[in-house]
Amino acid sequence: MSAVELRGFGWRHAGRRAWAVRDVDLRIEHGERVLLLGASGAGKSTLLAALAGLLAEDSGEQAGSVEIDGLDPRKARERVGVVFQDPQTQLVMARAGDDVAFGLENRGVPAAEIWPRVAEALDRVGFPYRPDRSTSALSGGEQQRLALAGVLALRPGLLLLDEPTANLDPAGAALVRGAIGAALDADTTLILVEHRVAEALPLVDRVVVLEPGGGVRADGPPAEVFATHGAELAAAGVWVPGPPPAPRRSTSPAGEVLLTAERLGLPPRLAPADLTVRAGEALAVLGPNGAGKSTLALLLGGLLKPGTGTLRATPALAGRYADSPPHRWRAPVLAQRIGSVFQDPEHQFVTGTVRAELALGPRRAGRSEAEVSSTVDELLSRLRLDQLAAANPYTLSGGQARRLSVATALATAPRLLILDEPTFGQDRRTWLELVELLAGLRDTGHGVVAVTHDADFVTALADRTWRLGADAAPTAAPTVRRDGDPAPTVPTDDPRPVSG
Structure with a gap:
């Protein structure tokens, strides 16, 4: 006792x-x-x-x-x-x-x-x-x-x-x-x-x-x-029982293809998968723990070399680098085109303060100091990190660290943003702000891919859902379903393909 x-x-x-x-x-x-x-x-x-x-x-x-x-x-x-x-x-x-x-x-x-x-x-x-x-x-x-x-x-x-x-x-x-x-x-x-x-x-x-x-x-x-x-x-931002916030979906059709994955996999962590990622669309990747969702996110982000299949970036995303797969791009090229938010926020922090962390990407992208300062100030304010600007990123709470990791990716406004559990640790107010920021990015023609178990987030933002490993046994190689219909749904335990 x-x-x-x-x-x-x-x-x-x-x-x-x-x-x-x-x-x-x-x-x-x-x-x-x-x-x-x-x-x-x-x-x-x-x-x-x-x-x-x-x-x-x-x-x-x-x-x-x-x-x-x-x-x-x-x-x-x-x-x-x-x-x-x-x-x-x-x-x-x-x-x-x-x-x-x-x-x-x-x-x-x-x-x-x-x-x-x-x-x-x-x-x-x-x-x-x-x-x-x-x-x-x-x-x-x-x-x-x-x-x-x-x-x-x-x-x-x-x-x-x-x-x-x-x-x-x-x-x-x-x-x-x-x-x-x-x-x-x-x-x-x-x-x-x-x-x-x-x-x-x-x-x-x-x-x-x-x-x-x-x-x-x-x-x-x-x-x-x-x-x-x-x-x-x-x-005040505290989660309480009740209906989820209203959806924030795009009113425009999805745009051009940015990435195409064909039999993309990394045995034994991820079985071969076929997937298309488009501009102007928020795609939610769903599935049980252990199915390989985080591995898929790293592959799509060009941060892992595929074990099977191919990942092709179109000229709309890659520009003059379209002839080579994302995992072979130089780091500055990759960061300006594909932004990644890891499941563990601390894995991507490299500076000593929150402000410096947010400024790093835009500065490396060649933005002027005035542009860098404006971007950083806006993100600090919108994600309620302004009081922590001088804090060491490794001393933040879990929710604060998650917001900072998302903000560092948003700071460079890459054409494609890939996020692993972006709403982890958020209160109701910062959750809504994250949804608004990501929706705004999507509505201006950027692609958003989110690995998530957050049903409310899927309902609020996703234009399309894609389920991975829905009916695989935990010890078996995950099975992968192809793209479903372009309609958002709440994740369930139903192993059938997700569709509207």
Whole structure:
């Protein structure tokens, strides 16, 4: 059992003027199940890190106090299990089973109990492979399941989950929510950060909303909080239950072909696929975790050499480089024509500040300093990063880092933009702004390809959907479906081709 108490708690990261979280007074009793909400940057992830005992004294400044069962969190770590936004940060072993066993061994669990608990935890989260599966061969969503299995195997008294279903397909997300529910007993305290609010509500009995400026904005039973504060929370950017935002679709037909993929693949990560990408169109790539969606995005972006088939760029995209495939283009040529946003934002940061990161692409493209400054200022404002202009990109929250990674690609306005999970970690307000920015880019003749599990994003933006690996077994080579009808639909678990 674990109770949580924060008194005037705040934390300011080293080198920052603004506090990540401040003036939080909150008590969570043994066995309570809390959904922690707040606009992007309100400090949700920082608060979870504090409870997990992961905020080092030399990495920032603390105000107030935080306790777990009366102890400093650094002395109560064995009572706490945490799953971070980025599962890669907590996978430490080369094989999946060993990774789950690692925590049990460190806790001194008897050897005879370890592997039965490993098998139970992997089964609970629907991990689709044998325990000897290489962790480096897992997709982002599969890594999330494995990280959750490692925490559930520990049977913690306090379970901290930071968007545990963010990169999961709908079926996988439902399975993980079921695993979380099954793991909770009367003595387990749960604090859950989740943007899929409606789906998360069956797991919780209390909602706490953090205020970005400090303190707690709302606290109480879910029905009461949303009935009393729902409209104002939505206006402030907090996700609340309700219908998705209105679609923002193109009213013009798709334009000229930019890319053509024929039997494009990279065994065993991606089976051969046929695909056409057009200007003036937003194409959503759907499919279950492990089907090869991120690999496809890297191939389309010219960042991987195909293992099979061909990828041809038309003169409309490639100009005088149309005779060579994108993966052979020089980096400056590729960056000006195809922009890529990786699943892990940190993989594309190369400078020391947010402003410098945004300025790098336009400057390399030969824009004047006045143009660079104007572009950077607009993106900082529209994506609510202006207060973080001087911050190191590696110190941003998950949602802030995702916005920065999208903004760096938007800064050069490439003819084709390829994004992997572009809405991960966004609050309602920044989600809408991202949709507007991408829709605006599409409406001016640019092509947009988005790998996503975000059903609302697909409904709001996609002109066409394309499903990959919809009916493939997890251990088999993914099957690929050809282009469907040009009509947006919400992703489902239905293995039939997507069409309007």
